[in-house]
Amino acid sequence: MNRYLLILAFLCFSAASGCGYMLGTPAVQGVRTVHVPVFKNTSFRRNVDYLLTEAVQKEIRTRGGYRLDDADTADTILRGRIVEIRKNPLSETRFDDPREVQLMVGAEVTWVDRRSGQILQQRTFPLGSALSQSVSNVSFAPEVGQSLATAQQEAASRLAAQIADMMEMPW
Numbered sequence: 001m002n003r004y005l006l007i008l009a010f011l012c013f014s015a016a017s018g019c020g021y022m023l024g025t026p027a028v029q030g031v032r033t034v035h036v037p038v039f040k041n042t043s044f045r046r047n048v049d050y051l052l053t054e055a056v057q058k059e060i061r062t063r064g065g066y067r068l069d070d071a072d073t074a075d076t077i078l079r080g081r082i083v084e085i086r087k088n089p090l091s092e093t094r095f096d097d098p099r100e101v102q103l104m105v106g107a108e109v110t111w112v113d114r115r116s117g118q119i120l121q122q123r124t125f126p127l128g129s130a131l132s133q134s135v136s137n138v139s140f141a142p143e144v145g146q147s148l149a150t151a152q153q154e155a156a157s158r159l160a161a162q163i164a165d166m167m168e169m170p171w
Contacts, residue, residue: 031113031120034066034167035074039107040081048105048152049082055153055160056080063164076120080109080163083124087148103151109163121166125159 036057041049056078060066071077084106089098111121 033069033074034076035071036078043085051156055156059160059164105155
């Protein structure tokens with residue numbers, strides 16, 4: 001019986017180590033800490049920059065690949081700018097009140113190594129014709145009690161997940 005357990009343990013170990021599997025979040029070599037300053041906001045919607053910054057910081061903490069740090073001591077800095085926020089009605093009542101509304105948030109993000117000045121990643125999450133997976137897109141229905149505030153929070157969380165995906169090491 002011990003022989004079978006030994007063979008099974010060996011097979012499991014060799015399969016896990018030889019097939020490219022890894023434990024934890026794939027992180028960029030030599031980078032342990034990141035500073036995320038408040039995103040800049042060029043739109044007229046207030047507080048979305050704070051919501052997005054908080055969501056990105058929470059996503060980085062949750063994934064565990066990097067540790068948040070101050071601007072003076074962090075290895076890298078993740079800067080972002082909200083370039084556009086759109087709110088479009090998807091359907092209306094017979095009195096032209098919005099029944100369902102779509103909220104889209106587009107942002108530009110640059111991840112810079114503070115020590116060398118090298119750009120590690122740079123990406124734009126644009127709005128426009130090619131917005132299928134490049135932007136945070138949320139719909140909500142004011143008629144049934146959903147609000148713009150909850151939609152903004154959801155859009156920030158979705159965009160933060162995309163930004164954190166960008167920070168992970170490519171396979």
